[in-house]
Amino acid sequence: MSRVTLTDVTKMYGDDVIGAEDINFRIQDGEFLILVGPSGCGKSTTLELIAGLLRPTSGEIQIGDSVVNDTPPQDRDLAMVFQDYALYPHKTVRGNLLFGMKYNTDLPASAQKEKVEEVASLLGIADLLDQKPGQLSGGQQQRVALGRAIVRDPDVFLLDEPLSNLDAKLRTQMRAELQQLQAELDVTMIYVTHDQTEAMTMGDRIAVLNNGQVQQVGTPSEVYAEPTNEFVAQFIGSPSMNIFTTTIRGKTIRAGNAPVQLDTLNEYADGEELRVGIRPEDVIVSEDSTQGNAVASVSVVENLGSENILHLDFANQDFIAKVDERVYPSNGDEVGLRFPEPLIYVFDNEGRTIKTRNIDAVEQRQPRRQL
Structure with missing residues (x-):
């Protein structure tokens, strides 16, 4: 099960700085949920709480049927892709993908190699396996970063503004590719962005955040046509x-x-x-x-x-x-x-x-x- 549930989750920094406040939502198995809002609204904080990079001050985080508040990140069976692709420049594409499996699989070396080639083919980077990141375009580097997450077969994918470094044309292309990939893999994805166009075009549902609080959760059509408040009404739509x-x-x-x-x-x-x-x-x-x-x-x-x-x-x-x-x-x-x-x-x-x-x-x- 890769359902993710947040119940009354709050993250405080010190006594008076709120990173996230009373976050409540459930992401269903196989759902593509977008966390969207302006800078500083708490969307990346929420993602890092799910990942285990931050510990909630209060509330409960569940993955499947297990409460994971005390579970370290490496034991949550999640994969995270960042705005910074975080590729190892001295390793080839093949080496970067294999590294994603190094501490997360019991597969023999031959099976790992097959898995890497399968994922590379899925992402259209099979002909780049022997090249290094410095030889790749931004879009190709992003595909490698995604591939490194996919080879692990995680329960949940967490993506923190992964397209922000790409130009407008490539972002449009990668939006479509990510949607196709999520549907083909039938996996749970939680995607953070400040770009409401990405939110509207990619997500099964959108969670709009502001000032550390969830303002509304709904389908793109619901959030656009039936905003719960003036903030959502002005933030969604261009x-x-x-x-x-x-x-x-x-x-x-x-x-x-x-x-x-x-x-x-x-x-x-x-x-x-x-x-x-x-x-x-x-x-x-x-x-x-x-x-x-x-x-x-x-x-x-x-x-x-x-x-x-x-x-x-x-x-x-x-x-x-x-x-x-x-x-x-x-x-x-x-x-x-x-x-x-x-x-x-x-x-x-x-x-x-x-x-x-x-x-x-x-x-x-x-x-x-x-x-």
């Missing part, structure tokens, strides 16, 4: 969700000039402030500024080929809209904005989600061009 403050008037709020009547506002007093959010891809933009719920001024247009990212001045704050390539206003132009009510999010003044967008109404955002 560009980030637009959020602005509004005031309740007669159980109604306004997004621009659009009134939004919500049954969930009954517990809030008239005049109370709330936060309204809408994703850039849900904003409908008209180059006719008289159309829509609000008017904004164009600051910058980013041309991405198939779409444009508009940076706007709206309600005295920066505002972003993602539109198709046919909408291309000039800097300084005024444009009309429309916010489809079913696609609006609402948060209370403590950041808790009151309303998420209606998934069935997502088609209302198309086309993202002139009204």
Whole structure:
């Protein structure tokens, strides 16, 4: 069994520095879980607690049915891959892969050699076995680091930002390769990243962390469409969700000039402030500024080929809209904005989600061009 369970796990440094606080989640056998969050959020600390490199201050860590709080790292049957590939420069690829098995197998030398060649073939590095790390590209070195973990046949793979040193094109390629590899091996993987694109594209589920605490655990679609709070809503999605403050008037709020009547506002007093959010891809933009719920001024247009990212001045704050390539206003132009009510999010003044967008109404955002 390679199920991993964390129950009320906290890691303190001294009396007042929190590395991780009340971490609770279960990773199922064969699941690909992503730990994602900004720098310093506790994701690497959580991974190191699972690995046994750190000891929890309180709480319980289980691998399978065994509590491993007191189990040293070498006895947890885990394999870890780091951002720094940590290859031995004086050894060949074959030597690096064999070293991964040296203290973790009873296989005879001939069987170890066969295992290395099998894994090298799986990773597409069979023709590199006699080369040294200095002769390899970054992507090839990463495959060797992965191979060194795979040859051990561990119960769980732990990956700490393994693609951070690669260029954008190679990261995209390696993301797909890692997903295929995890599915082919049918193993449990826990993957740390600060990159929400990696999290959304790779994981069966995502655990979003901030300030040492788990904010939400769910599938990529759940975390994107139904964030539990304002932090998750803004962290997941690129560009980030637009959020602005509004005031309740007669159980109604306004997004621009659009009134939004919500049954969930009954517990809030008239005049109370709330936060309204809408994703850039849900904003409908008209180059006719008289159309829509609000008017904004164009600051910058980013041309991405198939779409444009508009940076706007709206309600005295920066505002972003993602539109198709046919909408291309000039800097300084005024444009009309429309916010489809079913696609609006609402948060209370403590950041808790009151309303998420209606998934069935997502088609209302198309086309993202002139009204």
